[in-house]
Amino acid sequence: MNCGSDSNVDLVGSRNFVGDKNSNPSFSVGKSNSIQNENPLPGISPLYHTTRIYTKISRYMLNITQTGSYLIRLHFFPFSFKKTHLADALFNVSASNFSLLSNFSVRNSSTEFPVIKEFFLTIVEGNFDIYFIPADETRFAFVNAIEAFLLPPNFFIDSLTAIPPLRTKDGALRTLYRINVGGPEVYDTLWRNWVPDDDYLTSGSSEQASYDGELQESRQRLVVKEIAPDAVYRTCKKVSIDNNGPSNFTSITWRFNVSKEARHLVRLHVCDFFSPSPGTVKFDLNISTNFSQVIDPNSDGYSEMRIPLFYDYVVSSDDSGYMSFSIAPKENSIKKVAFLNGLEIMEFVGNSTFEVPVEHETRKHLSFKIGSTKDVALILILILLLSICLRLRRLKPVKALILENEFLYGRGRSPSSTTERTENASIVTNLNLKLKMSLAEILAATENFNPKLLIGEGGFAKVYKGTLESGMKVAVKRSDSSHGQGLREFQTEIVVLSRIQHRHLVSLVGYCDEGLEMILVYEFMEKGTLRDHLYDRKECLKNPSAETEFSWKQRLEICIGSAKGLHYLHTDPDGGIFHHDVKSTNILLDEHYVAKVADFGLSQSGMPDPDHIRMSLKGSFGYLDPEYFRTLQLTNKSDVYSFGVILLEVLCARPPIVNSKQREEINLAEWGMFWQKEGQLENIIDPLLVGHINRNSLRKFGEITEKCLKAQGADRPNMLDVCWDLENALQLQQTPAHEEAHEDSTTTTASTDLALPPIQNLSYNMLPVDDYSDTTASAVFSQLRINDPR
Structure with missing residues (x-):
C-alpha cells in the first residue's frame, strides 16, 4: 500500500504499491488524514512523497485471504508539510496482540533514507488490524507504506534444533540485522536487504572467500532461495589454522547493539564450499557469554559438499545492550577452519498492553429533544448529582x-x-x-x-x-x-x-x-507446585542413603489425579473446558500430595468452532501442541499433548526446554520419544528413581506418554484413556517381585506389551464419568488381576 496517495508506485519491476486513497476491498485505512510532500528532495522515491497521519487511535485493516506466516514491513520517511513535521511524531504500533513498536520516533533518522521496520507474524484468514496509537493528545502517528507477504511453508521451522522460534506465545519477531558476511549488499526475492558485515567486526583477523560453482540442493525441506539468496551462501569470512602452526587458535568476533534482557531468534547461514571432503570441518560458535554451540555442517549425515544450511537458536541478551558473535576453529576437527556466510538477528516482541477500542455506530438521531433553557439546566443538574453519587x-x-x-x-x-x-x-x-x-x-x-x-x-x-x-x-x-x-x-x-x-x-x-x-x-496448597518437587530433589544425589520421599508411586498418583482433573474439565456438560496452559507449575499439591490443576486464565469453554480461530498463540513454551501451531485451533487434545510433556518431566525431572550443546536434548518431548522408540527410556530417567521403578510400569508409562505426544490430535487418547493407562502403570509398579519374575519366565515373545488383556476390550463407558474415583478404579483393576495374574 502506498499510504496517503491515489497513485500506484512500482519498485524493482513487479513490486507494486497500490495507492490507498482508491477504493480497494483488500484494505481499509481507518480514520486518518493524508498529506503530500510538496517539495520532495531529488532522488527520493515517489513512495515517500505522501503519508497517512493518525491523530487518534485508529486501525489500518488488511484483508488476509490465507492463514500462514507473514512478513509485515512498515515504511517511515520524515518530511514537512506546512506546520506539520513528521519528525515530531511519537507513537506505538500494535497488531495481533503484539506491541510492534513502542514510543517510536524518526526524529534522529536521516532525511535521505526511509526507516523500514520489518516483522514476522502468524496471521489467520480474515481481517488483520494494525493499530497506530499516538503517544498522547499532542502527538500523532504516521506511515508512508505498508507491505505484507505470505511466506513459503515452513519458513520458520525447527530445522536443526529443537526450538520452535516462531510458533510460541511470543510468536512475533522484529528484524534487527540481516548480514551478508564477506559479501556485498544484496536483495532477495522478498526484497529483504542483506548488508556487509564490515561495520560490525570488532576483533580477529579473517579472510574473505567466494565460490562461483554450483550449490547443492538443501536437505532442510524448504526452498533455500526464500530463506537467503545464493549470493549469501557464495561468500563468507573464515579463519583457519595450519595444523603445523601455533596451538593458540584465533577467532572472529562481530558485535551488534540489541535490546537489553530480550529474547532473540538468531539464524546462522553456512555453506562449506572449500573443505576437501565432508566431515572435515567443525567450529565453535559463542554468542555473548551465555550461549555456545558446536557447528558441524555434516552432523546430520550430509555426504555432499556445498550445501546451504541455516541454524536457528533462541538466545537472551544480557543488560549490556549488545550481543557479540564469535567463531573459532575446533581443536579436534580435521581441517581447523571456522567460517560464516550470513547472519540474521530478530527480536521477539512482547504482548501489547493496548486494548482494542470498541467502535460504536454514529447516532444519527437524538432520543429526545431539549425544548428550553430550564430543561437544559434541570438535566445538567440531575447528571451532575448522579455522577457525584456514583463517584x-x-x-x-x-x-x-x-x-x-x-x-x-x-x-x-x-x-x-x-x-x-x-x-x-x-x-x-x-x-x-x-x-x-x-x-x-x-x-x-x-x-x-x-x-x-x-x-x-x-x-x-x-x-x-x-x-x-x-x-x-x-x-x-x-x-x-x-x-x-x-x-x-x-x-x-x-x-x-x-x-x-x-x-x-x-x-x-x-x-x-x-x-x-x-x-x-x-x-492454599501446602506442598507447592509439581515442578518444585521435581527440580529441587537434586540435593538427594549428594546423600545416596537419604530416603527418596518423592517416590515413583507418588509421582504416578499425582499424574493420575491431574489426569482426572483435566478429564472432568473436558467432559463439562456445556461442551467441555480446555485448560490451554497445562504445565508442571499449574499442578499444585496439598499437604497430602493430592494433585490439583490450577490457573484457568487461558481456558476456553465450549466445543471448538472451525470457523473461529484465535488471532494469536497462547500457552507456555515447551508445552504447546504442534498441531495447534499449524492450525491455531484449540481442542482438548492440545491439553493431552501438554500433559504428555508433564509425564516426561515427572520421569526425567528436567524442564521441557533446556539450553544444551547437544541439539537432540534441548526439547524434552523429542528427546524422550527418541529413547522411547529405541526401547531405552530407562536411560533418561531421574537418577533418584534408578532401581525403584518396576520395568513393566516404566514400559506402560512410556507407551502412555508416546500416545499423548502424537503429532496429530486425532491419534491421541482422551484424558479418561490416560487415567486408565496410568492406573495400569501404578498397578504394575505395585506388582510383587515373585509375580514379576513369574511374568518374565512365561513371556517368550519379542513384544513387551504386557497390558492387561481384559482392559483392552473394556468399554470406558462402564464407569460413570462423574463417579470415576481412586477407589472405583482400584477395585476394577484388582478384580482384573484376580481373573488374570498378569
Missing part, C-alpha cells in the same frame, strides 16, 4: 484504604486514576456475589501484602500466603495493574472456577476487583 459510592472504600495503605496506589497518586480500571472491571463486577470479597478482607488476610508472606512471583502477578478471619489458609494472587494486562484472564478464571468443583481442581475462594486491583483468592 462517591465507587471511591469511598478506596479512599479509606489509601489513607491506611498509601503504598497500594503510590505516594501522591489520585484515586481518580482508578476510573479507567474500574470501567474495564465493571464487566466482572458481581459475576458471582458469593465469591466477591472486599479489599479490606484481603489486606487483613495478607497483613497488607507483607513481603514475608510472598510465596510466588510471575511476570505480571505476585502470590501471597494469607489467613482469612475464619482461620482458613489461602493463596492470594495479586495482578500488577501497572502492566495493564490480565483482565481477560481474570474474568475467565472467575467464570470457570465459579461453576466447577472437583477434588483435583484448585478451588476459587474469592475475588476482588476494587479500584485498580485484580485479586484472586484460592485454597
Whole structure:
C-alpha cells in the first residue's frame, strides 16, 4: 500500500504499491488524514512523497485471504508539510496482540533514507488490524507504506534444533540485522536487504572467500532461495589454522547493539564450499557469554559438499545492550577452519498492553429533544448529582484504604486514576456475589501484602500466603495493574472456577476487583507446585542413603489425579473446558500430595468452532501442541499433548526446554520419544528413581506418554484413556517381585506389551464419568488381576 496517495508506485519491476486513497476491498485505512510532500528532495522515491497521519487511535485493516506466516514491513520517511513535521511524531504500533513498536520516533533518522521496520507474524484468514496509537493528545502517528507477504511453508521451522522460534506465545519477531558476511549488499526475492558485515567486526583477523560453482540442493525441506539468496551462501569470512602452526587458535568476533534482557531468534547461514571432503570441518560458535554451540555442517549425515544450511537458536541478551558473535576453529576437527556466510538477528516482541477500542455506530438521531433553557439546566443538574453519587459510592472504600495503605496506589497518586480500571472491571463486577470479597478482607488476610508472606512471583502477578478471619489458609494472587494486562484472564478464571468443583481442581475462594486491583483468592496448597518437587530433589544425589520421599508411586498418583482433573474439565456438560496452559507449575499439591490443576486464565469453554480461530498463540513454551501451531485451533487434545510433556518431566525431572550443546536434548518431548522408540527410556530417567521403578510400569508409562505426544490430535487418547493407562502403570509398579519374575519366565515373545488383556476390550463407558474415583478404579483393576495374574 502506498499510504496517503491515489497513485500506484512500482519498485524493482513487479513490486507494486497500490495507492490507498482508491477504493480497494483488500484494505481499509481507518480514520486518518493524508498529506503530500510538496517539495520532495531529488532522488527520493515517489513512495515517500505522501503519508497517512493518525491523530487518534485508529486501525489500518488488511484483508488476509490465507492463514500462514507473514512478513509485515512498515515504511517511515520524515518530511514537512506546512506546520506539520513528521519528525515530531511519537507513537506505538500494535497488531495481533503484539506491541510492534513502542514510543517510536524518526526524529534522529536521516532525511535521505526511509526507516523500514520489518516483522514476522502468524496471521489467520480474515481481517488483520494494525493499530497506530499516538503517544498522547499532542502527538500523532504516521506511515508512508505498508507491505505484507505470505511466506513459503515452513519458513520458520525447527530445522536443526529443537526450538520452535516462531510458533510460541511470543510468536512475533522484529528484524534487527540481516548480514551478508564477506559479501556485498544484496536483495532477495522478498526484497529483504542483506548488508556487509564490515561495520560490525570488532576483533580477529579473517579472510574473505567466494565460490562461483554450483550449490547443492538443501536437505532442510524448504526452498533455500526464500530463506537467503545464493549470493549469501557464495561468500563468507573464515579463519583457519595450519595444523603445523601455533596451538593458540584465533577467532572472529562481530558485535551488534540489541535490546537489553530480550529474547532473540538468531539464524546462522553456512555453506562449506572449500573443505576437501565432508566431515572435515567443525567450529565453535559463542554468542555473548551465555550461549555456545558446536557447528558441524555434516552432523546430520550430509555426504555432499556445498550445501546451504541455516541454524536457528533462541538466545537472551544480557543488560549490556549488545550481543557479540564469535567463531573459532575446533581443536579436534580435521581441517581447523571456522567460517560464516550470513547472519540474521530478530527480536521477539512482547504482548501489547493496548486494548482494542470498541467502535460504536454514529447516532444519527437524538432520543429526545431539549425544548428550553430550564430543561437544559434541570438535566445538567440531575447528571451532575448522579455522577457525584456514583463517584462517591465507587471511591469511598478506596479512599479509606489509601489513607491506611498509601503504598497500594503510590505516594501522591489520585484515586481518580482508578476510573479507567474500574470501567474495564465493571464487566466482572458481581459475576458471582458469593465469591466477591472486599479489599479490606484481603489486606487483613495478607497483613497488607507483607513481603514475608510472598510465596510466588510471575511476570505480571505476585502470590501471597494469607489467613482469612475464619482461620482458613489461602493463596492470594495479586495482578500488577501497572502492566495493564490480565483482565481477560481474570474474568475467565472467575467464570470457570465459579461453576466447577472437583477434588483435583484448585478451588476459587474469592475475588476482588476494587479500584485498580485484580485479586484472586484460592485454597492454599501446602506442598507447592509439581515442578518444585521435581527440580529441587537434586540435593538427594549428594546423600545416596537419604530416603527418596518423592517416590515413583507418588509421582504416578499425582499424574493420575491431574489426569482426572483435566478429564472432568473436558467432559463439562456445556461442551467441555480446555485448560490451554497445562504445565508442571499449574499442578499444585496439598499437604497430602493430592494433585490439583490450577490457573484457568487461558481456558476456553465450549466445543471448538472451525470457523473461529484465535488471532494469536497462547500457552507456555515447551508445552504447546504442534498441531495447534499449524492450525491455531484449540481442542482438548492440545491439553493431552501438554500433559504428555508433564509425564516426561515427572520421569526425567528436567524442564521441557533446556539450553544444551547437544541439539537432540534441548526439547524434552523429542528427546524422550527418541529413547522411547529405541526401547531405552530407562536411560533418561531421574537418577533418584534408578532401581525403584518396576520395568513393566516404566514400559506402560512410556507407551502412555508416546500416545499423548502424537503429532496429530486425532491419534491421541482422551484424558479418561490416560487415567486408565496410568492406573495400569501404578498397578504394575505395585506388582510383587515373585509375580514379576513369574511374568518374565512365561513371556517368550519379542513384544513387551504386557497390558492387561481384559482392559483392552473394556468399554470406558462402564464407569460413570462423574463417579470415576481412586477407589472405583482400584477395585476394577484388582478384580482384573484376580481373573488374570498378569
